[in-house]
Amino acid sequence: MKIQNPRQVYGETLLELGKENKNIVVLEADLSKSTMSCLFEEQFPNRFFEMGIGEANMTSFAAGLSLTGKVAFTNSFAVFASGRAYDQIRQAICISKLNVKIVGSSAGLSDFGDGSTHQSVEDAAIMRAIPNMTVLVPADGIETRKMTRKIAAYNGPVYMRLNRNDLPDVFPEDEEYEIGEPYLVREGNDIVVFANGIMVSKALNAAEILDKTGISVRVINVSSLKPINEEKIKKFAVGVKGIITAEEHSLIGGLADVITFILRGQNSPIECVGIEDRFGQSAHSYDELLVEYGLTPENIIRSVKKLLS
Amino acid sequence: MNKTIQELEKMARKLRYNVVQMIGVGQKGHLGGSCSLADIVAVLYFSRMKHKPENPSWEDRDRFLLSKGHAALIQYAALAEAGYFSKDEINKVKSLGAMLQGHPDMKTTPGIEANTGSLGQGLSMACGIAAGLKLDKKESNVYCIIGDGEIAEGQIWEAAMTASYYKLDNLVVFLDKNNLQATGQIIRRYNTNPLVEKWLAFGWHVLETDGHNIKEIIETLDKADTIKGQPKLIIAHTIKGKGIPFAEDVVAFHNGELTQDQFEQACKELT
Numbered sequence: 408m409k410i411q412n413p414r415q416v417y418g419e420t421l422l423e424l425g426k427e428n429k430n431i432v433v434l435e436a437d438l439s440k441s442t443m444s445c446l447f448e449e450q451f452p453n454r455f456f457e458m459g460i461g462e463a464n465m466t467s468f469a470a471g472l473s474l475t476g477k478v479a480f481t482n483s484f485a486v487f488a489s490g491r492a493y494d495q496i497r498q499a500i501c502i503s504k505l506n507v508k509i510v511g512s513s514a515g516l517s518d519f520g521d522g523s524t525h526q527s528v529e530d531a532a533i534m535r536a537i538p539n540m541t542v543l544v545p546a547d548g549i550e551t552r553k554m555t556r557k558i559a560a561y562n563g564p565v566y567m568r569l570n571r572n573d574l575p576d577v578f579p580e581d582e583e584y585e586i587g588e589p590y591l592v593r594e595g596n597d598i599v600v601f602a603n604g605i606m607v608s609k610a611l612n613a614a615e616i617l618d619k620t621g622i623s624v625r626v627i628n629v630s631s632l633k634p635i636n637e638e639k640i641k642k643f644a645v646g647v648k649g650i651i652t653a654e655e656h657s658l659i660g661g662l663a664d665v666i667t668f669i670l671r672g673q674n675s676p677i678e679c680v681g682i683e684d685r686f687g688q689s690a691h692s693y694d695e696l697l698v699e700y701g702l703t704p705e706n707i708i709r710s711v712k713k714l715l716s
Numbered sequence: 717m718n719k720t721i722q723e724l725e726k727m728a729r730k731l732r733y734n735v736v737q738m739i740g741v742g743q744k745g746h747l748g749g750s751c752s753l754a755d756i757v758a759v760l761y762f763s764r765m766k767h768k769p770e771n772p773s774w775e776d777r778d779r780f781l782l783s784k785g786h787a788a789l790i791q792y793a794a795l796a797e798a799g800y801f802s803k804d805e806i807n808k809v810k811s812l813g814a815m816l817q818g819h820p821d822m823k824t825t826p827g828i829e830a831n832t833g834s835l836g837q838g839l840s841m842a843c844g845i846a847a848g849l850k851l852d853k854k855e856s857n858v859y860c861i862i863g864d865g866e867i868a869e870g871q872i873w874e875a876a877m878t879a880s881y882y883k884l885d886n887l888v889v890f891l892d893k894n895n896l897q898a899t900g901q902i903i904r905r906y907n908t909n910p911l912v913e914k915w916l917a918f919g920w921h922v923l924e925t926d927g928h929n930i931k932e933i934i935e936t937l938d939k940a941d942t943i944k945g946q947p948k949l950i951i952a953h954t955i956k957g958k959g960i961p962f963a964e965d966v967v968a969f970h971n972g973e974l975t976q977d978q979f980e981q982a983c984k985e986l987t
Contacts, residue, residue: 464874471844
């Protein structure tokens with residue numbers, strides 16, 4: 408399986424978009440070398456706005472740029488992009504549905520060294536609660552590229568949450584990406600796992616292991632938390648003995664809430680894998696944190712067995 | 717729309733009258749901060765700005781952003797007088813489903829450029845618009861009004877740095893210095909002074925005017941037009957509630973109700 412870095416792919420895609428569309432503008436709060444908006448800056452310095460370490464002003468300024476017909480991409484770490492600029496996103500962008508894309512980099516626990524202040528466990532929940540907002544979580548580099556292109560073409564506010572670290576490719580190169588659609592990644596009949604972000608590849612790992620023991624797991628990539636094609640989610644949940652949600656996010660307000668709400672009233676039991684109601688912390692590696700917070704194939708396997716027992 | 721000073725004075729009085737009509741009797745409304753802006757708004761909409769009420773999205777228009785969005789009533793009065801919408805809308809302000817919301821809403825109201833009212837944010841948006849216009853090599857100006865209470869918001873100063881860093885000389889900001897915030901005198905509640913020194917330090921060209929002297933407002937805008945390479949701040953010395961004697965400099969009329977007697981008295985003063 409090919410490995411790609413979503414930030415790198417995002418930066419390269421922004422650059423491509425900049426070449427194709429002179430209305431693309433990019434804003435940054437002094438993290439361009441991490442978010443990879445630096446690739447756009449090198450080629451298009453006039454359409455790149457360094458806003459200093461001021462996310463609130465950056466976000467409202469982007470709203471202003473969009474009012475002159477620009478497609479504005481704001482960049483920062485997810486925790487700051489969503490948290491420090493929450494009111495600006497709500498007031499200036501979402502109420503009037505302005506064409507601003509908020510890209511939250513180093514989302515979840517993926518900035519493992521920096522600890523709780525820099526790790527976002529609740530960003531998708533905050534963004535999802537705002538009317539008019541679209542909330543997306545790509546599973547890999549391929550989907551990041553397709554998604555970035557798609558949100559640039561979509562006229563309205565979007566929050567896109569990106570992992571800091573390399574991820575294995577899981578999204579088919581030849582599949583077209585649409586906002587709002589869940590994607591079947593692997594067919595299976597016993598259990599369905601609805602996952603997004605890094606947890607899609609973790610769910611695939613779990614499915615491969617379980618396959619050897621005769622348990623067949625269906626994996627769905629729910630990269631669009633909002634909007635979401637509810638009928639497809641319901642269809643994907645048919646014919647299995649149990650349902651699992653898996654996300655690198657708090658169990659409050661993210662994928663677990665989305666799926667359990669859509670599937671309310673159905674009979675299959677549900678297990679949710681995600682971050683319990685607590686903050687992140689520093690670690691020497693991303694994997695250490697994923698284990699500490701239960702975001703592993705092993706934990707998904709445990710949930711599968713529980714549902715089948 | 718080149719009106720004489722006397723005509724603009726008359727217009728400012730009419731705008732204040734409309735504000736009083738919109739507030740009516742027994743309903744809360746931002747009388748004070750709307751009236752402190754009436755003369756500036758009259759100059760901008762009826763003498764200064766390039767705009768086409770029949771075509772609100774005309775791309776070469778000047779932009780007006782009311783960062784202190786709670787004074788929306790004065791902007792609604794001006795938009796109605798300019799012909800952006802029927803004056804009947806004035807009577808429906810803030811009612812369920814109305815075009816005229818409690819704070820400016822670009823989606824419902826023709827002539828409103830942005831949703832403002834969460835204080836401290838309109839100036840950043842004005843900067844973004846000014847930067848976008850510069851990218852497109854447009855000649856339009858952006859006029860933005862902020863309050864002396866509002867500048868306690870840290871984002872104002874983030875925007876102030878941005879405007880000078882990006883040399884947004886198509887941006888003209890009025891600071892409505894009416895000396896009162898919702899709960900009392902600015903110097904006693906949370907002193908945002910000194911103003912001139914702060915804005916100079918942030919790289920702005922600073923001018924001052926009597927915010928109720930139409931001739932002086934126009935002359936100050938003329939001076940601002942000659943300044944290149946810097947954003948421009950005009951400190952407008954104003955009186956909250958100006959034009960309605962019982963409400964002048966009275967903090968209760970920041971967002972207060974009018975009794976029947978007060979309403980009639982205000983109407984009389986303004987006709």
